[in-house]
Structure formats: C-alpha cells, structure tokens
Amino acid sequence: MxxxxxxxxxxxxxxxxxxxxxxxxxxxxxxxxxxxxxxxxxxxxxxxxxxxxxxxxxxxxxxxxxxxxxxxxxxxxxxxxxxxxxxxxxxxxxxxxxxxxxxxxxxxxxxxxxxxxxxxxxxxxxxxxxxxxxxxxxxxxxxxxxxxxxxxxxxxxxxxxxxxxxxxxxxxxFLLRIEQWFSGANGKSFKIDTKKCIKCMKCVNNCPTKNIEFVDGKFKFNNRCLCCTRCSFNCPVDAFNIGLLNGWRVNKPYMFKKPDFEEVDKHPLYCKNSxxxxxxxxxxxxxxxxxx
Ligand SMILES: Cc1cc2nc3c(=O)[nH]c(=O)nc-3n(C[C@H](O)[C@H](O)[C@H](O)COP(=O)(O)O)c2cc1C
Ligand code: SF4
Ligand code: SF4
The missing domain is CATH 3.40.50.360 (Flavodoxin domain)
Structure with a gap:
C-alpha cells in the first residue's frame, strides 16, 4: 500500500x-x-x-x-x-x-x-x-x-x-467562496506597525503566495492573499494588521501541551453544542x- x-x-x-x-x-x-x-x-x-x-x-x-x-x-x-x-x-x-x-x-x-x-x-x-x-x-x-x-x-x-x-x-x-475573492482584495490592505516591527522578514519569507514584498525598505502587499493568517499569526511582535479582519486577528502559535497555568475562557458558549x-x-x- x-x-x-x-x-x-x-x-x-x-x-x-x-x-x-x-x-x-x-x-x-x-x-x-x-x-x-x-x-x-x-x-x-x-x-x-x-x-x-x-x-x-x-x-x-x-x-x-x-x-x-x-x-x-x-x-x-x-x-x-x-x-x-x-x-x-x-x-x-x-x-x-x-x-x-x-x-x-x-x-x-x-x-x-x-x-x-x-x-x-x-x-x-x-x-x-x-x-x-x-x-x-x-x-x-x-x-x-x-x-x-x-x-x-x-x-x-x-x-x-x-x-x-x-x-x-x-x-x-458556493456563495461563501466570495471569501476567496475578498482575501485577495483584503490582502492588499494589510499594514505593518513599523514601530513594533523588528524586520525579521518571517512574514515575507513564509507567505505561501509571495504576497508580501520588502522593497526599498518598505513592505508591499499584492492581491494574491489566501487569508491563511500565517504572517500575522507568526509575527514575533504582533506588528501585523490584517485589514478588515484585524479585529479577528490571532497571534502566536499554540503550545499543544497541557498548560500548568489558569486561563479564563472568554468564549465558553461559542459553538458549545457542536x-x-x-x-x-x-x-x-x-x-x-x-x-x-
Ligand atoms: C480565512 C479563514 C476562514 C476560516 N473559516 C473557517 C470556517 O468556515 N469554519 C471553521 O470551522 N473554521 C474556519 N477557520 C479556522 C481554521 O479552519 C482553523 O483554525 C484551522 O485549524 C487552521 O488550520 P491551519 O493551521 O492548518 O491553517 C478559518 C480560518 C481562516 C484563516
Ligand atoms: S514578521 Fe513581524 S516583525 Fe517580522 S518582518 Fe514581518 S511584521 Fe516585521
Ligand atoms: S495571510 Fe497568508 S497568503 Fe495572505 S499575506 Fe499573510 S501569509 Fe500571505
């Protein structure tokens, strides 16, 4: 096999x-x-x-x-x-x-x-x-x-x-596939907080569609974004703004280990039944x- x-x-x-x-x-x-x-x-x-x-x-x-x-x-x-x-x-x-x-x-x-x-x-x-x-x-x-x-x-x-x-x-x-068009357009409106950014270039180098470029000291965004959130999720200083979806931004990888600290679940009822x-x-x- x-x-x-x-x-x-x-x-x-x-x-x-x-x-x-x-x-x-x-x-x-x-x-x-x-x-x-x-x-x-x-x-x-x-x-x-x-x-x-x-x-x-x-x-x-x-x-x-x-x-x-x-x-x-x-x-x-x-x-x-x-x-x-x-x-x-x-x-x-x-x-x-x-x-x-x-x-x-x-x-x-x-x-x-x-x-x-x-x-x-x-x-x-x-x-x-x-x-x-x-x-x-x-x-x-x-x-x-x-x-x-x-x-x-x-x-x-x-x-x-x-x-x-x-x-x-x-x-x-089928109708929700509009998200794929929206992602391309929204990806053009991404911004980086240059005061926070440490120019590690993780976002530029890891984007699966090469949507982010760093040209003449400036970040440039194209319209090839998939909205995979890899750039904003992995930014070490949370300097990434994902346009219209910024209010939903999640930053930092999960540990995938049982935590040894308390954390308040702010969304205990979300999709509870599913x-x-x-x-x-x-x-x-x-x-x-x-x-x-
Ligand atoms: C643009 C976008 C749309 C999403 N839509 C859904 C969705 O429709 N239903 C859902 O259950 N999760 C949705 N998610 C959550 C992801 O499917 C989920 O976090 C997944 O574990 C991410 O996998 P990855 O780390 O391999 O990208 C969405 C995430 C993104 C970034
Ligand atoms: S990942 Fe964050 S810190 Fe690194 S270059 Fe991109 S925006 Fe700047
Ligand atoms: S969300 Fe994904 S596809 Fe879009 S710019 Fe960031 S890393 Fe690239």
Whole structure:
C-alpha cells in the first residue's frame, strides 16, 4: 500500500494532522508520502504509483482554500480511476464544513479520481478568537487519539469513513467562496506597525503566495492573499494588521501541551453544542476501538 497526501496548512494545524497521518500509517508499514502543495515540486507522472490519494486542508469560510482546489487543476487525466480521501481541519464541528471539499472533488472527478473516505478534525482557531491553551490541547489530544483509529480502519482494514453532510448546502458554500475573492482584495490592505516591527522578514519569507514584498525598505502587499493568517499569526511582535479582519486577528502559535497555568475562557458558549457533539463522537470511537 502506497499513499500520497497533498496538504496545505496556513498556521501549522493541518500540517500537524497530516504528519500524524503519516506517522500512524508508517507504524502500520504503509508507505506514505506527504506533499506540501505550496512547494509545487511534485511530478504528477508519479500519481500512478499510489494506491490512494489524500488531500488535507484547513477549512476557510466552509470551503477548501483556493490554492488547494487550484492545485488539483494541475492533475492530469489518469488512465485508471483512483480513490481520494479528504482530511479536513477546522475550528468548528459544523456539518456544513463537511461539504467543504465540493469544488475540489468536482475537479478531481473530471480526472477520474473519486471520493472514498473523509475525516474532520477540530484544531484551534487561527482567526476570529484565540482558544485557550487548555482547549487547544484538548483538540490536539483528541486528534492524536483519533488518527491512529482512522488510519487503521481505513488504510489497514479498508473501511472508509463518511462525515455527515447536508445535501442542500451546495449553493450556500458556493456563495461563501466570495471569501476567496475578498482575501485577495483584503490582502492588499494589510499594514505593518513599523514601530513594533523588528524586520525579521518571517512574514515575507513564509507567505505561501509571495504576497508580501520588502522593497526599498518598505513592505508591499499584492492581491494574491489566501487569508491563511500565517504572517500575522507568526509575527514575533504582533506588528501585523490584517485589514478588515484585524479585529479577528490571532497571534502566536499554540503550545499543544497541557498548560500548568489558569486561563479564563472568554468564549465558553461559542459553538458549545457542536464541540460537545465532536467530543462525544470522538469518545465513542476511542472507546469502541479500545474494546477490539
Ligand atoms: C480565512 C479563514 C476562514 C476560516 N473559516 C473557517 C470556517 O468556515 N469554519 C471553521 O470551522 N473554521 C474556519 N477557520 C479556522 C481554521 O479552519 C482553523 O483554525 C484551522 O485549524 C487552521 O488550520 P491551519 O493551521 O492548518 O491553517 C478559518 C480560518 C481562516 C484563516
Ligand atoms: S514578521 Fe513581524 S516583525 Fe517580522 S518582518 Fe514581518 S511584521 Fe516585521
Ligand atoms: S499575506 Fe499573510 S495571510 Fe495572505 S497568503 Fe500571505 S501569509 Fe497568508
């Protein structure tokens, strides 16, 4: 069994999940290649080597980010059919998120690559508000327990997973793809607080679309932004202003360790029921796997 998982991650959450899929697959003696979409160095003639193809991405406005589905447009039409699995990563366990791969799947289908299985893991927000370290750790810890079960079930036992979907959300999701146009326009309005900025150039060097340039001592922003928030999230001095979304800016990577300090959860009621459902379903899955 040989697998390839193409992934994009704005601020590292999807990358952690994708690497966990690789680690757990390799424990099961499955050959597993990870391909970072933004590096754009994959030789597509190698696709035929793989038994299954995966795509992992963070959900942006209930959709796969634009660079993810655009990447699929580069896939050649294959002589044989292939199966694809989706690894979706988001901040909320809302059913609408499960349809986020619609456009990506439509593109793949034209290339005779069909959906076989999909997964949705909750990881902390990189936009809107900052989850507490405790909640971020709970999300991480749950994902770390779920992935080995999912890998074993799907890649070893051959049993696919299907996230629950509402079949009427297609139009809504289509309309929300306006976020992709908005991101490009909003990315042009980013600003940097030059009093705070220490010119580390992390934002310039790490932007997946090369949207930020430093020319003649000045930062310049283009219209290629994906709103992945990598620049503002990782700025060491929180000097980044993300335009119209600045009120939702989240800065600083999460620890993904159980905190040894108290922190007030300012959003205890936010998506309370969907989180409750996620943890309940996860606990059942973990418990059932322990019984076997
Ligand atoms: C522009 C943008 C839009 C987002 N939209 C959603 C969304 O529709 N639903 C959701 O649950 N999370 C949403 N999120 C949260 C991310 O999916 C979540 O934080 C994810 O873990 C980020 O993964 P990454 O670190 O791999 O980029 C959004 C984040 C960004 C930056
Ligand atoms: S990451 Fe922050 S400190 Fe570094 S160059 Fe960019 S704005 Fe300045
Ligand atoms: S400018 Fe920032 S938010 Fe936009 S694509 Fe680059 S790193 Fe991501």
């Amino acid at each position: 040989k697998i390839v998982l193409f992934y994009f991650s704005g601020t590292g959450n999807t990358e952690i999940v994708a690497k966990t899929w690789k680690e757990e697959s390799e424990k099961q003696n499955i050959e597993f290649d990870l391909v970072k979409i933004e590096e754009d160095n994959f030789d597509f003639s190698r696709l035929k080597e793989y038994d299954k193809i995966g795509f992992a991405y963070p959900i942006h406005a209930f959709n796969a980010p634009e660079n993810v589905w655009r990447y699929a447009l580069k896939f050649p039409k294959l002589d044989e059919t292939k199966k694809v699995f989706l690894v979706m990563v988001s901040g909320e366990y809302m059913t609408i998120n499960h349809s986020s791969g619609e456009k990506l799947l439509r593109i793949l289908k034209k290339r005779t690559i069909f959906l076989e299985s999909d997964y949705h893991y909750i990881m902390p927000y990189n936009l809107v508000f900052r989850h507490t370290e405790l909640r971020a750790f709970e999300m991480y810890d749950t994902m770390k327990k779920l992935v080995p079960i999912d890998v074993k079930k799907y890649l070893v036992e051959g049993v696919p997973n299907f996230t629950k979907k509402h079949h009427l959300v297609g139009w809504f999701i 989180y409750k459902r996620y943890y309940k379903e996860a606990a059942e899955k973990i418990q059932n796997s322990e019984k076997i």
